[in-house]
Amino acid sequence: MQQFAAETSAGGDFLERVAEDGGGLDAAELFAAQRERRLEDLTAAFFVPDKGLHRGVLRRMGLETFCTEPSFSNLRQHMRDLIGVLASDVSRHCIVQARLLAYRTEDPKVGVGAVIWAEGKSDRCDGTGRMYLVGCGYNAYPAGSEYAEFPQMDTTQEDRQKRKYRYILHAEQSALIFRCAEIKEDENTMLFVTKCPCDECVPLIVAAGIKQVYTTDLDSGKDKHDISYLKFDRLQGVQKFVWQRNTQAGDVSELPKHPLSNGCVRNCETTAEEGHCTKKARF
Numbered sequence: 394m395q396q397f398a399a400e401t402s403a404g405g406d407f408l409e410r411v412a413e414d415g416g417g418l419d420a421a422e423l424f425a426a427q428r429e430r431r432l433e434d435l436t437a438a439f440f441v442p443d444k445g446l447h448r449g450v451l452r453r454m455g456l457e458t459f460c461t462e463p464s465f466s467n468l469r470q471h472m473r474d475l476i477g478v479l480a481s482d483v484s485r486h487c488i489v490q491a492r493l494l495a496y497r498t499e500d501p502k503v504g505v506g507a508v509i510w511a512e513g514k515s516d517r518c519d520g521t522g523r524m525y526l527v528g529c530g531y532n533a534y535p536a537g538s539e540y541a542e543f544p545q546m547d548t549t550q551e552d553r554q555k556r557k558y559r560y561i562l563h564a565e566q567s568a569l570i571f572r573c574a575e576i577k578e579d580e581n582t583m584l585f586v587t588k589c590p591c592d593e594c595v596p597l598i599v600a601a602g603i604k605q606v607y608t609t610d611l612d613s614g615k616d617k618h619d620i621s622y623l624k625f626d627r628l629q630g631v632q633k634f635v636w637q638r639n640t641q642a643g644d645v646s647e648l649p650k651h652p653l654s655n656g657c658v659r660n661c662e663t664t665a666e667e668g669h670c671t672k673k674a675r676f
């Protein structure tokens with residue numbers, strides 16, 4: 394995520410204009426200097442440098458479970474990553490939004506967030522320049538469903554009939570179905586999603602007229618039977634920006650086995666029973 398936030402921001406044409414206006418400054422150097430400055434400011438504002446102090450803050454917030462390892466180190470790394478994303482520019486809000494939306498998931502195992510933005514023809518007065526929000530969503534059961542009304546098991550658990558896959562509305566589907574603005578043929582409409590789009594979502598994304606997709610390679614190329622991720626790699630006609638997690642040194646391979654939907658990790662196995670009882674109340 395950090396990588397594609399940085400790359401997209403570095404490639405933004407406003408930087409080139411600033412560089413030109415500055416009498417032919419180097420856009421890459423300009424970007425690096427700005428990013429470094431922002432990183433310092435944001436780190437000073439949001440990162441607790443002292444670990445003991447950080448643990449104390451978590452305890453006061455009633456979050457003792459985050460104080461033990463590996464949760465504590467993971468939490469600090471997530472915070473550093475998020476600050477890194479925030480320090481980049483153009484796409485940072487969109488990516489952070491998608492990431493935050495993922496925390497609202499109703500899937501007990503994996504949270505996915507999606508947000509759609511479009512680039513209009515003229516500036517708007519809400520501070521977002523030409524960009525305007527088209528829709529957003531996260532993976533969840535149909536709106537209005539009651540606690541435990543639908544199964545929540547994943548592919549690692551038995552009894553195919555009782556698995557979650559056929560009932561959950563995907564983050565991208567939710568963002569597209571409940572969008573608050575139409576997608577226009579002649580505008581650049583961008584989808585930001587925290588997990589590789591699955592084979593059911595890819596045709597919907599194309600049909601809706603999305604022009605750019607920003608995502609990760611998480612599960613890309615996998616066929617898990619209940620859900621598969623084969624089509625996105627082959628997708629043509631849509632610009633793809635993919636954060637390649639697997640090529641990042643010290644990334645996924647070092648994480649403990651079970652990432653939770655809230656961004657933390659769990660080391661123990663989830664039982665089928667647990668999988669059925671974690672539906673959150675809807676507000």
Ligand SMILES: Nc1ccn([C@H]2C[C@H](O)[C@@H](COP(=O)(O)OP(=O)(O)OP(=O)(O)O)O2)c(=O)n1
Binds near residue numbers: 594620
């Ligand atoms: N682009 C995507 C991809 C997936 N999902 C949602 C639908 C399901 O709620 C969940 C499925 O994720 P996985 O494919 O990672 O399945 P599991 O993690 O549950 O299964 P496994 O144990 O096989 O990894 O993610 C989504 O909203 N948008």
